[in-house]
Amino acid sequence: MSRPKNQNYKAYGSSKGKEREQRTSVRFKTTFMNTLIDVLRHRPGWVEVKDEGEWDFYWCDIGWLRENFDHTYMDEHVRISHFRNHYELTRKNYMVKNLKRFRKQLEREAGKLEAAKCDFFPKTFELPSEYHLFVEEFRKNPGITWIMKPVARSQGKGIFLFRRLKDIMDWRKGTAGKKPTSLEAQQARGAVNPSGSHDSRSSDDQKEEIPVENYVAQRYIENPYLIGGRKFDLRVYVLVMSYIPLRAWLYRDGFARFSNTRFTLNSIDDQYVHLTNVAVQKTSPDYHPKKGCKWMLQRFRQYLASKHGPEAVETLFSNMDNIFIKSLQSVQKVIISDKHCFELYGYDILIDQDLKPWLLEVNASPSLTASSPEDYELKACLLEDTLHIVDMEARLTGKEKRVGGFDLMWNDGPVSREEGAPDLSETGNFATNTHLGCINDRKAQLRQLFRSLQSQKKASS
Amino acid sequence: MRKAQGSWEKRILKSLNSMCTELSIPLARKRPVGEQKELLSKWNEMGTDEPDLSLFRPVYAPKDFLEVLINLRNPNYENGDYLSFRTHLGLIQVPLKVKDIPELKELFVELGLTTGQLGIDDATQVPPELFENEHVRIGQKVLAEQDSAAAQQYVRQGSPTALRAELWALILNISSQPEDILYYEQLKTNVIQHDLLVDSLIYKDVKLTASNDDYYFVFEDYLYQVLLCFSRDTSVLGHFAYNSASPPKSYIRGKLGIEEYAVFYPPNGVIPFHGFSMYVAPLCFLYHEPSKLYQIFREMYVRFFFRLHSISSHPSGIVSLCLLFETLLQTHLPQLFYHLREIGAQPLRISFKWMVRAFSGYLATDQLLLLWDRILGYNSLELLAVLAAAVFAFRAVNLMEVTSLAAAEAVLADLSTLKVMPLLQIFLFATVT
DSSP: EEEEEOOOOOOOOOOSSSSOOSOOEEEEOOOOOSHHHHHHHTTEEEEEOOOOOOOSSOOEEEEEEEEGGEEEOOTTOEEEOOOOOTTHHHHHHHHHHHHHHHHHHHHHHHHHHHHHGTTTSSOOEEEEETTTHHHHHHHTTTTEEEEEEEEOOOOOTOOOEESSSHHHHHHHHHHHHSSSOHHHHHHHHHHTTTOOSSSSOOOOHHHHHHOOOOOEEEEOOOSSSSETTTEEEEEEEEEETTTTTEEEEEEEEEEEEEEEOOOOTTOTTOOHHHOOOOOOOOTTTOOOTTTOOOEEEEEEEOOOOHHHOOOHHHHHHHHHHHHHHHHHHHHHTTTTOTTOOEEEEEEEEETTTTSSSEEEEEEOOOOOSSSSSSHHHHHHHHHHHHHHHHHOOOOOOOSSSSETTEEEEEESSSBBBSSSSOOOSHHHHHHHHHHTTTTHHHHHHHHHHHHHHHHHHHHHO | OOOHHHHHHHHHHHHHHHHHHHTOSEEEEEEEEHHHHHHHHHHGGGGGOOOOTTTTOOOOOOHHHHHHHHTTOTTTTOOSOOTTTTTOOOSSOOOOOOOOOOHHHTTGGSSSSSSSTTTTTTTTTGGGGGGGHHHHHHHHHHHHHHHHHHHHHHHGGGOOOOOHHHHHHHHOOOOHHHHHHHHHHHHHHHHHHEHHHHHHHHHHHHHHHHGTTTTTTGHHHHHHHHHHHHHHGGGGEEEGSSSSSOOOOOEETTTTTTOOOOOOTTTTTTTOOTTTGTTGGGGGTTTTOOOOOOOHHHHHHHHHHGGGOOOOOOOSSSHHHHHHHHHHHHOOHHHHHHHHHHHOOOHHHHHHHHHHTTTTTSHHHHHHHHHHHHHHHTOHHHHHHHHHHHHHHTTHHHHHHHOHHHHHHHSSSSSSOOOOHHHHHHHHHOOOO
């Protein structure tokens, strides 16, 4: 159960040791009225609580988390869908800092080659704090395109491209003097909450300052891989059950989101060409909802295989695995690994013409609203399997390497596709237990899994 | 048959001409230079163009064609008024010879239960050492030797994804010689210089079908590039030598009826119908270079696809396919056939559109490509009819419970989850006859 901390309550019902109590009924709460609520309501034994009721499971939004997490007491079995300081991974400026620091560490410990594996993030500078570093880099590479992204916004809002410093001079004049709206200011303030590792501003100072919206300037990838002349990015789902130790699962399904218009560098003002977020595409005059502009990852993988051969595709996908793992490792020591927390991330990946994957960003709250029946199916299954792994019903043994469409990607170390422990020599050349874009026969797998778990239980009781 | 084809062609041409007069658009005109330049610059993104196509209608749709086929009668054949076991209860009333299951089993022997297949024996549960690895190795060898006949034999068991593009090119004898590329560029120039009424029909078809498809919308631009060139390709006229159809003719303005001024219209003699662009769409998955994609499509068309919309007695012609489908169904699922007929849902009315399009847009792409592997391998379209019957057999239980045509359509509306090879195998080799 969960209750506000200031009440004088003694914790009860908490189980000792590793044995998790089986729950016959799980009280859940959520504010999301989309695919998620359907999945939760249909789960046997799960009961919805509203408003002030006590809950065992809360799929919350990050606003609530920010305001209430620190004041909420949770029993051992209670689960919540975010980590307290997830923004270390999901806010572009923090993620860059963490990744840069991790890279330096890797270079010290394991050499340049290993550190180069972190080069999946286009060169990024935080503005306004790193403005001078940015200008230096800008001058070193004349003529390339940069993309400006607001740190705390989503769905493609506030993003623009530029090639000349003059363009952002104008922008600086435009926004630096502007007071953000009170809502924006509130968000900015809340998000820039000092976590002790970045800004040393005290909360008093913050109240005085007008918070300036933070941006990052990132090198724009000018040679994206095109299909049918169109740019696209990949949305991949990663479920993290804990950071210490790091346990992460990779979902087999995902999709490629296409831009509606043909890619050209001539029209950098055309948001619709360059941004592939569905939210932005939806406002394009070309957008026909019936068209949908998504390909399931299986289709994408098949297309690439028929064009480049299976080996090239294997390499690409294992490079993507590397992105997921390294990005999580880079924030491992910073994120408060509370055992009540889990998080389902939406990774946005861009592929360039050399089949190199780039990390665009990590979303802590990937959209769970379905844009089509196929999309609904994907998200419903994704959420169902997430709940299987969270395992409020305490059915799993904890030794599973696959649950439904999720494959265990990292378990305090690499997970091998083969039985037994992986060969952990430096070459690390074993088949990883990831199957992104592969066949997802989750129903059959789940049936088998739960049947064997049941018989195991019977045998041991 | 020829008479029927002739009168069908007259109808289509009349429809095209009347659309032309109605809309006051010439069948062909030369583009002004400004327009030419514009089109050339937009060549790779014609999909972004949104011309006003609201007044255009497709010249005909598969269902119109079906009506024509249903009304085919052989004047020399007396059916008699009495019903017997032999009476054909389907829509096609032309007594063509079609194969029965034993004959099909013989023809499609490589699809048998004891032979390895891609689409079955490459499933995740089957270890690749059993069939898949060896099959891929053989495929690579076939390609290394550039043996076209061997390739044709090879793809009967399915083609590995990575090798398919090359194998099909080998079977169809397509190699990208400089003269082929030049020829394509020449066609492209023709497109730039002249505007045909047929172009608008092509635009409309692509917008209505491929652009609305969840997976093929990405290839919209390629479809224009291929189809516009296709309609100007006079070398396609060559296939009319073995096609019962003849290309429609038109006359230079003011010289109606005078043979010296007759030209083929469109230049390739093929008037596109609703869904035509779906013949090209799956190929975009395999070929990305426009001139190669073009050649492959053209060859597929003059070998196979033309048979799906012209009236002939050829065993791979659409009439035979329809009859084969109905016969298979009536012979092996008589209860189902009778039931559907009783509720006014003649099976052919539902399966016709699948066959005319060679299942493109109905099956998942990877399954479709496995099916087309076999079409190339056996050089026959009969599998389309067998698959159609197999689909009905698969959903027989649900179909027995429906009570209207609309409900039957609903049961068969979504084929995207079907696995083609198991269906074919079960129908041909594992059903008790």
